[in-house]
Amino acid sequence: MLRRMSRTRALVAAAALAALPLATAAPATSAPVVNKVVVIGIDGTLWSEVQAANAPNLGLLAAQGTLARTSIAPHTTMSCVSWATALTGVWDTKHGIKDNDSTCTPAPFAQYPTVFTQLERAKPSLSTASLGTWDKIGMIARTGSPAADKVSVTQVDPTGAGVCETTADSNATAQVVSAITDSGTDFTFTHLDQVDIVGHTLRGIWPQAYRDAIGRVDTLVGKITKAVDDRARAHADERWTILVTTDHGHKPEGGHGGQSAYETASFMIARGPDFAAGAQNNGFTLADVTPTVLDLLGAPADPNSDGRSVRLGGSGDPAAAVPNTPAIESGLTGSSSGSAQMLMVNNPLCLVASGSSGGSFGK
Template identity: 55%
Template structure:
């Protein structure tokens, strides 16, 4: 068939149009494929992004000198693998209520106003606990409190919002030294870490303080309690390490502190060196193994937890984050 010049021109135009549409289609598909690939990569990167998690272990009435005396292996290992600060909390009140309130709020007793173990949730409206601050900063965070001493539920269960999980271990029958009750608390902590991996978990073990009251800080019973509580610290640490190994994207920090010491013959609440002695251990990615200082005390715990979990600090704090370790004087009572 003979085509006119006009027909041949139209045919060339149609072929160019098809070719152009083919090129456009190819580039559109390529762009779509790149977009999908980028989205998958971004999603994968997000899924693999490090997630910081913190476990705070509170050991009631524990003096670090006694940790050294009995060569408590788990606490000594945590100290060797991270930062250890040994200092004094004088003139802060050396009673559990005021001290744990300071641990969980970042302000000294003169601010939160708790003077003994008979307290309500009222002070935590003005000075929110670390649980409330974390939940306000990121409601998606999982926060747990698991304690032997039931009064700590008043603190962790206060505020709006409060901790997601608040548990007090019921006293185990026929447990005169609280060893079995503390073991039950540690079992709950191990289960929570293994199954739920909370972003922040606070736990409290009480048997050392119990021994101090009953037999004195210089007694063999006190040393036995230190050995036993060290075993529970080891169980909790092992659970953290196993979880971290199984989930490499999770970055776990363990903090350890105490609320006060004990007089040689027992008791606390005064201002002797045995009563005001305090220590803080911080083991995790942000801390240098073997670092020793006297700059930090229990008042620095809440600012540190907030820093590690990317929540804002508050100018009201008397403490400061241990993550920012610039030379400074210890956090003293204002």
């Protein structure tokens, strides 16, 4: 009898255990969510001309994210000056770079390390890449210890010969797509150059040639965006943010370096899980790029920074007025010779002027 009762109790206990809800089981562990960031720098690009060009991919990014239209005045409107600011978080009054030549050297980055160095010091496991088209960008990314994990300059082919701007931009974009798709690189910066080069070399046939260049770059932006979105769908544990910005604008007749509203005009697009779709916040500045990347990737903010993460509103005035840079009117407004214009028009895929050094003139 006792044996029969013990067996009955055992059966009842087993049945009770089987009836317990599955929720009591140990929860399954899931991979932690990680942030990934791509920054697309489009040299010498006016947002008013992006609108005039009806660039679909840049327009879509702005619609899906938050757009800022700002002025970088009184900052120097030259490329090395501005990209140094974007890649360190400090303005030219601190880093001291004033041109693309004599002051554009590794020296300032010892005191004001790049975003690549700051990330590598704080989180060495992160993968970082600079995949640009200009040797000065490569210099900046290689500066500091540690430097970026991968640095590529596509304006020069492996034989040392120069490469056309459109080809350089396409090659850089292909590398960015690979870094996203194949490697899931944590932070990628790219620099696309042909819009700025057109602004310098095609003076006199504005604005259509400039808008055509924006259209070509817009197609490349679309390829990068597609790579990000495809990767995000395939990897649920990854949160991707795309930032797009420019270093300066251009005068209606082409060229920059001064302080007109056209030359100091800048913009930023921030598209990702932290940014409201279709919003505008003019508090996002060029100096906010590095603090934003550090914030998104979990690295500490640099106390020397002039910028502030755009997740926290940026460092500028969100209510600032949009610079007065209406779309450029059609017509001959520059002074290039007819033969030079025809050379560029008949050979639109090669925008490096004869005798230039790697396409870096006039930046």
